[in-house]
Amino acid sequence: MNPKTIEALETMSKRLDQINNDLQSEDxxxxxxxxxxxxxxxxxxEEVVEKYKEYAQCTQAIADAKEILANEKENEMLELAxxxxxxxxxxxxILSKVIENLLLxxxxxxxxxxxxxxxxxxxxxxANIFAGDLFRMYKLYCEExxxxxxxxxxxxxxxxxxxxxxxxxxxxxVYSKLKFESGAHRVQRVPKTDTKGRIQTxxxxxxxxxxxxxxxxxxxxxxxxxxxxxxxxAGGQHINTTDSAVRITHIPTGVVAxxxxxxxxxxxxxxxxxxxxxxxxxxxxxxxxxxADSNRKLAVGTGARSEKIRTYNYPQNRVxxxxxxxxxxKLDYVMExxxxxxxxxxxxxxxxxxxxxxxEENND
Numbered sequence: 001m002n003p004k005t006i007e008a009l010e011t012m013s014k015r016l017d018q019i020n021n022d023l024q025s026e027d028x029x030x031x032x033x034x035x036x037x038x039x040x041x042x043x044x045x046e047e048v049v050e051k052y053k054e055y056a057q058c059t060q061a062i063a064d065a066k067e068i069l070a071n072e073k074e075n076e077m078l079e080l081a082x083x084x085x086x087x088x089x090x091x092x093x094i095l096s097k098v099i100e101n102l103l104l105x106x107x108x109x110x111x112x113x114x115x116x117x118x119x120x121x122x123x124x125x126x127a128n129i130f131a132g133d134l135f136r137m138y139k140l141y142c143e144e145x146x147x148x149x150x151x152x153x154x155x156x157x158x159x160x161x162x163x164x165x166x167x168x169x170x171x172x173x174v175y176s177k178l179k180f181e182s183g184a185h186r187v188q189r190v191p192k193t194d195t196k197g198r199i200q201t202x203x204x205x206x207x208x209x210x211x212x213x214x215x216x217x218x219x220x221x222x223x224x225x226x227x228x229x230x231x232x233x234a235g236g237q238h239i240n241t242t243d244s245a246v247r248i249t250h251i252p253t254g255v256v257a258x259x260x261x262x263x264x265x266x267x268x269x270x271x272x273x274x275x276x277x278x279x280x281x282x283x284x285x286x287x288x289x290x291x292a293d294s295n296r297k298l299a300v301g302t303g304a305r306s307e308k309i310r311t312y313n314y315p316q317n318r319v320x321x322x323x324x325x326x327x328x329x330k331l332d333y334v335m336e337x338x339x340x341x342x343x344x345x346x347x348x349x350x351x352x353x354x355x356x357x358x359x360e361e362n363n364d
């Protein structure tokens with residue numbers, strides 16, 4: 001491990017000690033924003049510092065073994081020293097690689113819950129039907145992962161599926177696995193309404209937004225316009241009888257979030273605010289990427305809804321992810337929520353790009 005890395009790890013170790021001391025302070029305990037920030041920083045440091053301490057113990061054991069080999073004459077002690085040197089050298093090499101991976105830049109949102117929004121795009125009724133198919137695919141995947149799943153807003157399509165549906169997914173490291181699903185999904189198949197059997201290409205867009213807390217995204221009440229209206233469609237006895245649906249507009253950005261599927265106006269306002277925070281965050285990230293373009297070289301995909309990321313070809317039972325060039329001839333399997341192979345390929349590609357960028361930076 002090079003000296004610069006060791007120096008950085010020493011700094012991180014000292015910083016962790018400082019954070020642990022700060023978290024005992026009464027002033028910090030009273031400041032929820034600072035307390036949350038420090039806890040988050042501590043969580044990011046703990047694992048790498050722990051591995052570094054293990055690595056430091058190995059290097060010390062290696063130095064001790066070398067000293068014995070240089071000065072000891074007794075055969076039994078020399079044999080033990082050789083064994084110690086061999087075992088700790090192997091362990092140090094393993095730990096070094098683990099630490100290097102832990103030091104790669106992390107997405108601060110990877111451990112967050114997500115809001116997924118799916119919209120039928122090009123293709124009319126068939127696009128909405130496909131949006132419904134994608135919704136079912138993600139729902140099955142979430143169930144397989146043991147994640148909690150709840151619909152926040154939906155607009156049914158008369159032909160089937162949804163013109164738009166938003167849902168919350170809660171669980172461990174949800175964003176880290178689903179963030180690459182953002183973009184345009186293209187389907188190629190014969191619509192049920194086409195009597196001539198012609199293949200049609202349609203698209204649905206997916207946006208995966210990390211859930212943001214009030215502490216992380218502060219939205220002023222003065223910047224909001226809140227409208228209530230009568231909900232429509234399935235949802236209970238209150239539908240079409242009370243103004244229970246809520247639409248919230250964030251005036252500075254023009255971002256809009258709405259909900260009508262909650263049990264009350266209060267529920268719908270809470271749901272809409274959760275969605276609004278995520279959308280305002282997304283708008284800010286997209287703005288920063290457009291201005292600086294600094295993250296794109298490391299991203300498997302930009303996350304833009306217009307970016308075509310995947311094609312689902314039904315006649316050939318094939319799905320292709322265009323970002324990693326992966327084709328699976330088991331579309332039927334994928335549509336049952338078995339998307340782990342795609343998810344893993346995308347995570348590995350991001351990791352590969354990060355390693356390459358880190359090596360390039362170290363060589364500069």
